[in-house]
Amino acid sequence: MVVLVVFLVFLLIQPGISQSNDHDNNTNIHLQSFCGSIAPIHPTNFIKNRNSTLAELRKQLMNEGVLSARAQDLSAGDTVYAAAQCRNYLSKDQCVACFDAGVSVLVKCTAGNGAYTLFDNCFIRYEDFADFYNNPNVVQDGTGTPSSRCGDQSASQPITTFQGVVDDLLTDIRDATPKASNFYVALTREIASDNATVYAIGQCDGNKIPCQNCMNAAYNELNNCLPRTEGWFFDMGCFARYSTTPFFNNNQTTDITSVLKGHSSEVPIIVGTIAGIALFFTIIVMWLVYRKRKKAKEIEQEDLKGAVHYNYKDLQLATNNFGEENILGKGGFGEVFKATLDDNNVVAVKKLHVQHARVKEEFENEVKLISDVHHRNLLRLLGWSSEGSDLLLVLEYMPNGSLDRFLWGSERGTLDWNQRYEIIFGIARGLAHLHNEFHVKIIHRDIKSNNILLTDDFKPKIADFGLARFLPEDETHVSTKFAGTLGYTAPEYALQGVLSDKVDTYSFGVVSLEIISGRRSTEVKSDISSSDYLLEDAWKSYEKKTHMKFIDVTLDLNQHQQEHVMKIIEIALLCTQSPASKRPTMSEVVLMLQDGQSLGKRELTRPTDVHNHERRIHIGSLKNSIVADNVCKNPKQILEANEKLRSERGMPK
Known part of the structure; x- marks a missing residue:
């Protein structure tokens, strides 16, 4: 640990370590960095794990011939996954020098649970999830936007010649990189009229199809840099660069003749004489058949945005x-x-x-x-x-199945409070992403415990988002316009059909209370003296400060954890208030859930439950019927929905 601290301090006082190849101009140019905005659950422990993964990456890169590395630290639940990649033309010392320069940038990211930094010679990224190991295009927190950068100087005359040479060079980079065995190509081109050489590379981290898509984008962006003498392109899955300034040795170029099967611009086009009209048409027919079969196969395996x-x-x-x-x-x-x-x-x-x-x-x-x-x-x-x-x-595939299995199913009692809190926090982050961080607002409409799946290490993943329109009517649905599950659904949506992102906020509050209590939302408290559903019971426990009676009996909590649970109950109750305008957004919920964050001055009013004594709806699962009693608001709508449902299913009125 002492060695690690010394290592990081050393980096912080030398933030721009340069390195040279055989060329004095080959320095580590810092192109782009990003620090995540979502705070880890336990920042101190997360930073510790992050630093250990960075140290492990450096240890791997110190080995001769190793230009990419991965590491992870799963200690105390604050998981960190990290990866680094150097350009293939670097020596061991040059790669480590670039890595050190990158770490000096990353250690300044102290607030978020993910970050990356890009230099022209290397790239480093860490996250609290492992998906980007297998798919570098997986993005979080706004990371991963493709970007390009052009140099300041333009080529000397004749510009047309320069643009033509560089375009041919970038074409070969685009076509050859996805086909190279290591997804890396380095090429040069001579410009005789200018007595100059252009250097270019392409490098991917991924399989052929994502690499090809990424290199196509790189080709288009770098062409926009012309006639400037250098340009860079970066996406999470690939990197490309061209420059008239040497940044790798001439003996480090790639032979792409076999890769492109003779179609490189370096290989002259050999025009043969076709012997006879019959042979000509035979070749054309065979080519058309081949293209048709190849196209059909490509369509079958088409990459539809991943x-x-x-x-x-x-x-x-x-x-x-x-x-x-x-x-x-x-x-x-x-x-x-x-x-x-x-x-x-x-x-x-x-x-x-x-x-x-x-x-x-x-x-x-x-x-x-x-x-x-x-x-x-x-x-x-x-x-x-x-x-x-x-x-x-x-x-x-989630081997642990759904959350309800661990709350009241076969695995009840196996989740401790820290795991339950991380599940609540993860659900909130997922919903905040759907509502505010994706380019289109997605409202789930059916958040419930069996729509929350758990990974091997009990991290939550929300299922069925974006599919509510396909949900058919069944015994849990009031009308065809309603896509949700009673007991979890906000009153304004269940009773009036009013849909907003606050519908998901309400459902999140209910699921949080289920996680805390280990009870179903539709379950009446077993106490003979009470007929309260979960939400009503949660409010009474909060009002009377008897929350320990509400908490799952399988949990063994210390004093600090009891206070923490009380805070989460209060947040859940905030989420279930009516009208919807009183509920926080999911982005606000994420901030509330973070350690040390205050709830601020918020008025907490009694939540509204479609099961409570004012709006009680009973679902008859055996006969697929819906019966409303003691309805004070919108009785006509509920009764009409009930009659319609029975009529459509051929049931007696």
């Missing part, structure tokens, strides 16, 4: 023909099956049950939207399939 289009039969095989033994769960959307793909990856396949008109078009539009959502607390969409009326989603 989600792969799977073949239906492959998923059918992977789930053993959607066999009962593979069912992970059932819900309003349909069944979820465990599937093992050809590469032995285990995924979850959700088979949607829908009967809407134009549903396939809606489905594909929705997939395009949710496949672009990446967050540590949102379940990732890996792929999709649509064949006729069979609509399938391929999702991350």
Whole structure:
């Protein structure tokens, strides 16, 4: 630990360590950095884990020939994952020097749970989630926006010649990098008229398709820099650069002849004589057939903003023909099956049950939207399939299943308070991302405990966001316009159809109370003297300061934890107030949940529950009926919905 502290102090007092290749101009140019804005749960412990991962990365890069490294520290629940990558033309010492320069920037990021820094010679990133290991395009907190930078000087005359040479060079970089075995290419071009040489590289961290997409973007952006003599492009998945100033040695170039199979601009086009008209047409026909087959295969495996289009039969095989033994769960959307793909990856396949008109078009539009959502607390969409009326989603597989299993199911009592708090905090962060941090506001509308899945280390991931329009009517739904579950849904939405992001805030408050109490929202307290549902009981416990009676009996809390729970109960009650304008936004909730944050001056009023004595709705699960009694507000709407539901299902009035 002492060595680590000395190492970091050394970096802080030398923030711009330069390094040289065989060229004096090859210094570490700082291009871009980002410090995350979402605070870790325990900042001191997170910083400690971050520093240990950075030290481990440096240790790996000290080995000869190692130009990329990964490390992680999972101590005390404040997980940190980190990765570093140097350009392939660097020596060991040059790579470490660039890394040290990067760390001197990153150690100044003390408030957020993720950060990255980019130099022309290296890149370092750390996060509290591991997704970016396997998909460098996964972004959080606003990170990952593609960016480019152009030099200040323009090429000398003739500019047209310079632009033509650089365009050919960038074309080869674009085409060859995704095909190179290590996703790295370094090339040079001579400009005879100017007695100059242009140097360029392309480098990816990922598989062929993301690399190709990234390099296409790099080519377009760098062409916009012309006729300036240098340019840089950066995205989470790739890096590209050109310059008339040498930044690697001439003997470090890549032979791309075999990579591009003779189509490089360095290889002259050999024009052969075609012997006979018949041979000519044969070649044309064969080429057309080949292109058609290749195009069909590309469409089948098309990368739809990160989600792969799977073949239906492959998923059918992977789930053993959607066999009962593979069912992970059932819900309003349909069944979820465990599937093992050809590469032995285990995924979850959700088979949607829908009967809407134009549903396939809606489905594909929705997939395009949710496949672009990446967050540590949102379940990732890996792929999709649509064949006729069979609509399938391929999702991350969560071995621990859903949260309700750990609250009142088979694993009840296994979650301690720290784990429960992190689950509450994670749900809040996921919802804040859907509401405010994604380019389109997404309202979940059906937040409940069995829509919260848990990773191996009990981190929460929200499922089924973006799919509410596909939810069919069943015994838990008042009308076709309503897509939610009674007991979790805000009164203004359940009774009046008024939808806003505050509907999710209400549901979050209810789920938080379930996590604290270990009780279902629709469960009446077992005490014979009480007929209160969860929300009503939470309010009374808060009012009377008897919250210990509300907390799950399986929790063994010390004094500090009891005070912490009291604060979370208060936040949950804030989230369940009516009207909706009294509820905080989920971004405000995230701030409230952080350690040391004050709730501020907020008036806390009695929450409104659609189950309480003023608005009591009973769901008859056996007969699929809805009965309203003692309804003081909107009785006509509830009764009409009840009558409509019975009529549609052929039930007696």
